Amino acid sequence: MKNLIATIVLCASTLTLNAQQLHEEGCGPLPSKNQLRWQEMEMYAFIHYSLNTYTDQEWGFGNEDLKLFNPSDLDCRQWARVCKQAGMKGIIFTAKHHCGFCMWPSKYTEYSVKNTPWKNGKGDVVRELAEACKAEGLEYAVYLSPWDRNHPEYGRPEYVTYFRNQLRELLTNYGDMFEVWFDGANGGDGWYGGANERRQIDRTTYYEWPETYRMIRELQPKCLIWNDGSDRGDLRWVGTEAGNIGETNWSLLN
Numbered sequence: 001m002k003n004l005i006a007t008i009v010l011c012a013s014t015l016t017l018n019a020q021q022l023h024e025e026g027c028g029p030l031p032s033k034n035q036l037r038w039q040e041m042e043m044y045a046f047i048h049y050s051l052n053t054y055t056d057q058e059w060g061f062g063n064e065d066l067k068l069f070n071p072s073d074l075d076c077r078q079w080a081r082v083c084k085q086a087g088m089k090g091i092i093f094t095a096k097h098h099c100g101f102c103m104w105p106s107k108y109t110e111y112s113v114k115n116t117p118w119k120n121g122k123g124d125v126v127r128e129l130a131e132a133c134k135a136e137g138l139e140y141a142v143y144l145s146p147w148d149r150n151h152p153e154y155g156r157p158e159y160v161t162y163f164r165n166q167l168r169e170l171l172t173n174y175g176d177m178f179e180v181w182f183d184g185a186n187g188g189d190g191w192y193g194g195a196n197e198r199r200q201i202d203r204t205t206y207y208e209w210p211e212t213y214r215m216i217r218e219l220q221p222k223c224l225i226w227n228d229g230s231d232r233g234d235l236r237w238v239g240t241e242a243g244n245i246g247e248t249n250w251s252l253l254n
Contacts (some may be wrong), residue, residue: 023248033236034224041139044090045083046181048143049125051101058097061193062111062149069101069116076125081134090139090179094153098142100150104174105176108165111150130174135228141179141223142170148188152193155201164212171219180216181233184228209233 032037052060054068083091096102102112104126111224114121126142133140153159173179186203190196213233216223225233238245 028055032234034222037222038224038235040143041089041178044088044092044139044141045079046084046092047079048094048097050094050097050099050103052099059185059187060097060101060149062099064099064101066101066111066116069113070118072118074118074125074128076128076132077135079129080138084138088138088208090178091121091129092139092141092143093126095126095142095144096148096166098145098147098183098185100148103167104168106166106169108162108169109151111115117159118252126170126174131221134175139178140175141181142174142179143181144170145183145185146203147183147188149188149190149192152195154192155187155189155199155206160207163207164215166217167212168219171216171223176224177197177220179224179226180220182227182233183226184237185207216224232251 044214050060051066051069052058053065055064058146080091093103095104100109100111102109104124105114105121106112113123113125116123144163146163147164148154148159151159151162152161161164167180171180184208187200189198190201210226213225216225222233226235226237227233228237
């Protein structure tokens with residue numbers, strides 16, 4: 001695919017598990033069955049591909065031209081095949097990054113693949129990659145940014161409902177998910193429906209994570225939750241994007 005920039009980050013099991021419970025004998029965190037299964041995956045891919053792939057920006061502002069997205073040679077099966085050949089056991093895909101552009105035809109926004117030239121608005125990258133993973137025997141997961149620089153209601157209660165509606169779409173229409181990933185970047189400058197302003201939120205309370213977590217557990221019982229907010233769910237990062245791990249961040253499984 002011409003000018004495709006897809007960043008694949010290897011995600012090994014050095015990410016520390018958040019304790020689900022303490023062992024009776026006090027030997028430290030006791031992993032859940034889902035956490036143990038995640039550890040045994042060992043390595044998977046994280047693919048960031050979105051509208052801002054074509055604007056040479058790490059983060060889109062939320063007003064990028066939808067006409068830029070027209071990947072005529074997109075081949076998700078090739079992505080999955082390469083990941084499998086590399087020894088990976090799954091893929092996390094960026095369904096929506098901070099710009100708010102949805103890589104699936106969400107019914108809750110017009111800022112998605114359904115209004116691009118690609119496949120005359122009939123395409124769905126999230127589905128194509130889900131099917132490719134299934135064909136190659138890989139597990140599948142999605143990243144959904146809590147922050148949305150496109151949505152006019154971001155920072156207000158109405159946006160939280162919108163966010164959950166989109167999450168429900170992803171968890172009910174694309175098969176089993178081994179993980180859902182929520183980013184820690186929240187609030188700042190954005191387009192916000194044309195307001196072109198800076199909006200700040202308290203990420204520890206704004207998203208009402210406990211309610212969102214209940215929905216995930218109900219819809220996808222085996223799905224692990226990665227969150228860099230105040231309530232970190234089942235998994236967390238090691239504390240730096242440089243990939244360096246502190247001495248105490250060892251795996252407690254052997």
